[in-house]
Amino acid sequence: MSGHSSYQPRTGIERWLDTRLPIVRMIYDQFVAFPVPKNINYAYAFGAILAVFLIVQIVSGVVLAMHYIPHETMAFASIEHIMRDVNYGWLIRYIHMNGASFFFFAVYVHTFRGMYYGSYKEPREILWILGVIILILMMATAFMGYVLPWGQMSFWGATVITNLFSAIPFIGDPIVTWLWGGYAVGNPTLTRFYSLHYLLPFVIVGVVILHVWALHVTGQTNPDNVDPKTPDDTVHFTPFALTKDAFAIGLCFIAFAWFVFYVPNYLGHADNYVPANPGVTPAHIVPEWYLLPFYAILRAVPDKLGGVIAMFGALIVLIFLPWLDGSKVKSAAYRPWYRVFFWIFVADCIFLGWLGAMPAEGIYPTLSQVGTAWYFAHFFIIIPALGYFEKPKPLPESISEAVRLRHERPSLYARLMNR
Template sequence: MAGNTTPTDFGNPVINWIDKRLPVFTMMQKEYGVFPTPRNFNYLWNFGAIAMVMLMVMIASGLVLAMHYTADTKLSFNVVERIMRDVDYGWLVRYIHMNGASMFFIAVYVHIFRGLYYGSYKQPRELLWILGVLILLLMMATAFMGYVLPWGQMSFWGATVITNLFSAIPLIGDTIVTWLWGGFSVDNPTLTRFFALHFLLPFVILGVVFLHIAALHVSGSNNPLGIEPKSDKDTVPFSPYYTVKDLFGVCVFLIIYAAFVFYAPNYMGHPDNYTPANPMVTPPHIVPEWYFLPFYAILRSFTIDIVIPFTDIIIISSKLGGVLLMFGSIAMMFILPWLDTSPVRSARFRPLYQKFFWLHLAVCITLGFMGAKPPEGIYTVISQICTFLYFAHYLIVLPLLNKYEKPLPLPPSIHEAILAQKK
């Protein structure tokens, strides 16, 4: 970056002095000022910037909360209540952090489905996409551990259920779980290590986000047409066009976020988590936070043991099967760039893919609703059908579409497509 930049005159001697020695201003000018960006972004392209703002909000509010928090099974629940009642504006910062997690996931899920619709994961952006999936995984780990910290009933039982997933690993599973817990159940050692990791992981996320953006600035952004910009007519400088558009989107998003914080701060939470953790009583209905529900439904959809025929030897127990499916559902996203090899990116020009995209979105949302239901009767059946459809989308539909779909003709360039639309 630094090697091939020529000194820019910023008209301010102090800035020039710094820039000559450490060209941060030149870099910002290049990457965020004049950076050529496709001129046809729609509002879905706001969600990367929105997610970035949410990460900052979470780090800032989390830092303040950490200054008042104590990780101890005897104290944590009360200490969080103290933040809510006694610390000046503690309630505000905690509600910002609590709802911020949900809003961060909303932003990221929209960002992901935008990528799916417009084929943003395709060549040459595979690594950019994979870094994004990695960020999602890190976010899930961070959110899960953060939810344990208030040490309510859902904290405790959520932690118990999720850490027990690892006991499904054959032979060494139980040893691993004991090691994860630092004891024979979720207890103080578990809480303290979760706090340490919950503090660390956001900075790891920040690091991966930096790589994600660095990779983005190598390939440039995708756009709703899914064709690469061919000339200056196809692009506009990032600033002021998209700085302003992103700011507008961020403002709208923050208004919705503030509405939750001030008017429905517990809407996305569970009342059970305002009951102190009790290792002797499981709440009748354990549900994870809404952003995990589709994965939770997939976990519970595997209800049979796979055995070697005519023997009792179980190859895959229903428990291991569920865990494999759940991790498999995320693995699908990692290998997606190699499952969908159609050269056409945007679903606008892929009539069949477009239909399957909406089906896939409906399947994911249905799985979310099923994850919140008790695992019995019709709910299990619907979860199983949707789990099948989820995997079928990646492993059957996408490879078949590569072969049989006939895409619509692509426009010659972005600006010609826009001009044609105007007529």
């Protein structure tokens, strides 16, 4: 995919630049003439959607930081100042709040798409691992961002999550004190979370650059599993992938505007409009929706240290996915059994998310254990076993062949009419 450049500098200034800093050549090769399999579908648009939402979050966040005050007695009031007195402050804050949720929705679809089409397999292991690192960084960033308004859920969420580190044997308690900057969640905790919440997005940008770099070395996977063989199998990124991604981003923005302008607090918690009070614990301490599956896994294990290991393990296991899956076929479209188990896995993640929002009483802890057991069984039993037992469907000769076959197949309507 890389190596041969088709860029022709046309003007004098381009030629002058090209022998000194070939940045126009790089942009042309990577974002104009870059070959993209012509059969990729809209599930592949979420990478572009994520890039857009990363920019939305950084731009809105930088503006919010101009007005926000990271102090335990002023943070809550400064958010209300943004909402009331800063021109369009409400708009910027609601964009940032809901942008985080859309960012996570997109990253989950993107990750599931990678799992469905085997985008983690050789030679894309590094690309996949960089993606997992981005996901973990996003979670850390979002968690610390949620603490900043210093409402009840901010404060108690920070208390619960930082307390997890106390489960580490021997050095747990000193680590928690060190994280807090004191003997309880307080002003030092707030200021360091603010500092890191501003820093980490730029670390994410750095890892995203590596992620895109790795993608442009191996090229994209595609639903039909076979690598592009002839120029007929691919299209140029510009204008083909660009226009397709742009349309997907347009649709995504419609949904985003719906939330920002009409249900801006739907994805938040009412408790976070109550100022933080160390003396009053909320009835249910619940993280934001995008962390709920992991929260359910944490609570599923009766032992505190075990729960922490399971929760972090649920993320870390993704790193090993390329080596847990022994199947030579990448795309689930050609793996009849993996396809079924993939969708069960998706349902299990949604199931765990629902359980994360339930109180830890009655039948819920037991259901969480079932969901957690399935989550890990998917990686450690089902996926390795399928590599041995599954018989993949016959693969097409080429992408063009696969596209042609699909085109010639009679439509569902025609098939029903001809029975």
